[in-house]
Amino acid sequence: KAQRPERRPLQWITPPPCSGSSSSPWACRQGRGDPRSNPSNPRRPSHESDVPRHPLDPLTVREVNRVRELLRAHPLFASAPSSLFVHSLELDEPEKSVVKSWRKGADPLPPRRAVAVVRFRGESHVLGVDLSEGDGAVTPLPVPASGYPMMNMDEQTSLCFAPFKDEAFNASLLRRGVRASDVACLPISLGWYGPAEENRRLIKSQCFSTEGTANFYMRPIEGLTVLVDMDTAEVLHVSDRGAGIPIPAAANTDYRHGHSAPTPAEAQAQGRHGYQTVRVPSMEPPAGGPGSSWSTGTRCGGAGGSST
Incomplete structure (x- = not known):
């Protein structure tokens, strides 16, 4: 039987930083997609102290952290909390009638509860977590007869x-x-x-x-x-099954501006057939007069209603 690999516990609040590897998939590269890699970015406001103000407000940071504490301390998972993986965590929304009858400023919020879908040692669990003041009851809910939690x-x-x-x-x-x-x-x-x-x-x-x-x-x-x-x-x-199928060439596959250049033959064909180098679309009027510039040497909607 295959041994279960060691895996780190789920990071609940802060996403893991990009690896910085040049071959890292999912475009997760140092300096791309991770605002923490650019120290010049302004510091984002903290939401640690946010509180719900409406019955349908999503779970707050405090509530997510409380769910974590309650699940890790639950008898089902307390023996090995690092083996607990959360696949879904969301607000258990109150009934529509409760939401419609609630009046802002006049009524307290209805009791808040979260629903968590978790995996623990190869088993799936669906749990309701009470977020009201007190012990915070964790209640098992029915698990679907077929299917598995989504990949996290x-x-x-x-x-x-x-x-x-x-x-x-x-x-x-x-x-x-x-x-x-x-x-x-x-x-x-x-x-x-x-x-x-x-x-x-x-x-x-x-x-x-x-x-x-x-x-x-x-x-x-x-x-x-x-x-x-x-x-x-x-x-x-x-x-x-496809050892005889060649891998497509890398030429001109890069979508980033300035990273793809035509081959000499392609450049000659462009000149022979009158192809133009297309610029990024812009709504700024060209230097030569009114209208919108869409590509090099092209002006749309110029004086007299003509285009050149």
């Missing part, structure tokens, strides 16, 4: 690296002449894959080449799919 971000990140621990997968990369450092495998296709895989949370990973472009989705490694157990990170099957 911790799982999504860790499962990106699961295929590289499998010998058959690495052998396939060698046969294709692809360096493992240039490969990103993304666990995207969550699903049910037949009776033999019942009672397991499985996901299929599709792999891409990151060599020469940030837009690795344009460079799929065709025919290479990996089936992974989400709870153990065990690779169950490697489907390798």
Whole structure:
């Protein structure tokens, strides 16, 4: 039986920083997407002291932290709180009639309760958590007879690296002449894959080449799919059927401005056929007169109603 890999506990409030790796998938790179990587950004206001003011206000930071404390101390999970993973946490909204009858400034808020969907040692749990003053009761709720909780971000990140621990997968990369450092495998296709895989949370990973472009989705490694157990990170099957299909070239796949340049032949064809270099759309009037400039040398809606 596969050993359960060690995984860090769920980060509840602050998302994990980007790794800074140049091959990190999901466009999670140092300096991109993480405001903490730019010290010049203004400090964001704190919401630690926010309180709900309406019956349908989402859970506050304080309430989320209280749910964490109550769940980690619950008898079901107290033996190993680091093995508790929260997949969904939201307000248990009061009945519509209660919300409609509530009057701001005149009535107190109805009792607040959260609903959490969690996984603990391979088992799913749905729990109601009382957020009113007092002990904070945690009540088990019915668990659906089929299906599993959605994949959370911790799982999504860790499962990106699961295929590289499998010998058959690495052998396939060698046969294709692809360096493992240039490969990103993304666990995207969550699903049910037949009776033999019942009672397991499985996901299929599709792999891409990151060599020469940030837009690795344009460079799929065709025919290479990996089936992974989400709870153990065990690779169950490697489907390798497209070894003869070449990986698309990286040229002109980068969506970032200024990172793609035409080849000499393409540049010559553009000049021969009258292609124009298109600029970023702008509503600013061009220097030569009224109208909106959309591309180099083009003006729309100029004087006299003509366009040149």
